[in-house]
Amino acid sequence: MFQIKTLEMVHWDFWQRISVPLDAQIVTVVGPNGSGKTTLLDALRTILALKCSGRRDYKRYVRNNKENIAWLRAVVSNPRRSGGGFFPYLFFPLSSETVTLFCRIKKQGGDWVRQYAIAEGDAQLDGQTETTLQWLGVGDYRRRLEQAGLTPAIAEVLALEQGDTDKLCEYSPKALLDLVFQVFGDKEVLDHYQEAKVRLREAEGELDKMQQQLSQLGLDVERFRLRASSYLEWCSLGTDTVRLENEVIPALQVAEAQDTLRNYIVQFKQNRRNLWHKRSDLVQLDKRLAVAQLAANQTLNGEQQSKADYDAMFAKFQEVRDAARDTERVIREGEKLRELAEREHGADAIGLNDRLADLKVLETEKKLALKNARDERQQLSEAQFALQAGKAPSPEFVRQMRAALDEAGIPHQLLTEICEVKDPAWQDAVEALLAPSRHLILLQREADKQRAWEVGERLRYRHFIVSEREPAPRANLGSILEIIDFKAPVPAWLSRQLNGIQRVKSVEAGSRISSDWITKEGYYRERRGARFIGVDTREYAFGEAARHSRLNDIAVRLKALNDQILDQETDFASVQRDIQSITVQLMGMQAVLQLAARQAEFAAAAERFPAEQAEVQRLGAELAAAQASLEGSRESRSELRLAAQKIEIERDQFRRAVEELQAQITRQRNEISRQLGAIRVLKEKALPAWLLPNVLAQLKEEYRSVTEVRHIIERQQEQLTQAHWEKDETIIQRRDKLVADYDALEDESQGHRKEVERTGQLTEEARAAYINKLRATVRAYGRNIKGLGDLAGIDVELDMPHLENDDVVLAQAGLTARFNFDQKGMMGLNDGEASGGQQVMKSLILLIGLMMDENNPSGFVFIDEPFAHLDIFNIDRVGAFLKATQAQYLITTPLTHNTNVYGPSELTLTTRKKRPGETWAPLIMQTRRRTEQKMLDAGTVVTTV
Structure with missing residues (x-):
């Protein structure tokens, strides 16, 4: 990478124009806090298009001097690359040893904008600079610097803030490995x-x-296929319906008319034969009836004489038998008086009479109570039997009304007989709503309504009698009608009322709807308001729930009545026994007087009774003989009369059969004539081709009858009317187009899938091959930091990461380094065991190792206060290490540090604070270390201002 030789700043912060030499390996920037050390480094960062330290940015520095333009100019080296190639120089196509970097920061539109330029050689900043250079945007400029070796990874290190020199040793193994790959160019490939x-x-x-x-x-495609099928089916149904209506039905009507005519002719001929035979049989029956009637009349005289003899004998027998019965009754009265007289013992007759009167009154009361209880039990038993048979008992006025309607021949039903509640949980609500209509009478014939109303007027029946009925409509979701099953038509107003009442769980739920509603318990809301209309379970009248409730109530009442009747019968029997006992006592007191007064009567009766009894027996035998003779005559005449009656009945039946058969033959003859005319008319309507015998036979075998065909037409018309059909004529073409589009897209999808699979395979294979390059990069970096560790007297070990061609493995891979200071044992990157100086040394080794690439020679490093928190020994050790490396270092340090910080420095820049009242800050002082063989004294420096 290139190194910086000179930096010139114009209108940067509080410097008006200043040029700073940086042509040394180690440049130390020293000054008090706030004197501009970080400002100088931020100028270098800005000329390199890096972010400034902390929360600062380049705009902060150009705003301070209140000028509209600021300039930064840096002269940097342009070494030749060791490998040469297509880009032999860092800033190719520039080939001079040095190049000049320009940064122009200009105020445009109220904001500051920076632009960059690269010039060959040491270009000066003058009046022609702005017009002669080719200006670049920030992105293009960064790419040029990246080609010159200032990679984004190194840019991130150069942007380390004040006191953060040891940040590299705080990197995680994964972050450190990513940084290594970024610096060596492998991260970009990855x-x-x-x-x-x-x-x-x-x-x-x-x-x-x-x-x-x-x-x-x-x-x-499937949807359009279904629509196309629907369209074809709709066309087929329409065509078939027209064919059945216009062609099949007329032909079948002719065939059925012909079959009917043939059957009529066969029946007509058969009836004529039967008429001839029946007329012959009728003549024979007339002859047999005359003979039987003559024989019956001849036996009538004998029966009349036997009847007269029997009546005379019966009168005489009855007279003798009545006299004997009177005599026997007198004898029995005498015996009973003697028995009572023997039992009399002188009881008090007055007291017994009073006691007897009281007991008879009590007997009457208990008998009436017992009768009432038995009547109630009988009624309950009848009601229980009716309920068990599925018939609910009705009040007396309803039974009277129904009896009157039955007597008038008016068929009817009660509403309770046709209503069933499907949901027992809502029985209370249904009973409450239908309670006013429980005695509603439904007529089965509308023609009977006038007569039924007349009966209702006569009996003053207070409930509705309805003749207008219709099947219950489809129930609305959640309505009362939804849980009621009517087994017969009902009045329309009743079904509308029930269909308009909603079922709700509570009053709160009902208050949220505007229509009529009712709760399970029977709280009902209508247009007039809301009220409770529930009924007692004993008053249930509709459905199985009502029947079971009534049966349970009747069973309980019957059990109580049976116990009550048993107790009343016991009491009644006790009273009867007391009455009978007192009555016998009273009768015994009068028996003595009656026996004395009638003694002669009783003796005469006993004397004549045997003779009277013997006469009764004799006359009884004669009466039995007369009766046997009469019964024989009667049986003989009855048999003859019955025989004659049977023949007469048979004769009358034959006569009626002959008359009916004659009338039937006449009707059949007329019907045959009518059917012949109808067949001629039907043949005129039908197509001749459909009237061929074989065609008609095939039609009858396929469709059977005209009725079946009409049913088929009705079903098809219902399907055409009610079902949803596709009627778009273009649906077939649209379906075919969609099928073609689907086939084309399927072919394209298969081709694209093959390409994706092949691309994925090639990518995996290429990255697998590149894994070896990653391993070589890590090994080269390990050699670099080990060599730097040898220069610093530190043992460095690097664990090779686990690298495989797998996303998860590569994402989790990390680089672990360990350091051994002063032979005290290995320590990790940031394990807390290292001192401040050791942390700096570890970070510097890791940092410089990134720049020791044969294809990317060492460049420059910004280190803001690297000696912070270090003692004298560690300052010297860090300084020695920096001198041993080949990189260019720009180091800042405050004035308060030990003078050992200047030991490794070849060039020292001293910054000073801006004096109060002055516009611009003072110039930076330069102190350069002499390099001659003879030095005046150790530590002597030459100061140039």
């Missing part, structure tokens, strides 16, 4: 490889996008 990888990934991304585009195009 970046190119990485850029190639990025481009490859971008190409892969483009390939993925192309694949996505291909997938999207494939979806479009």
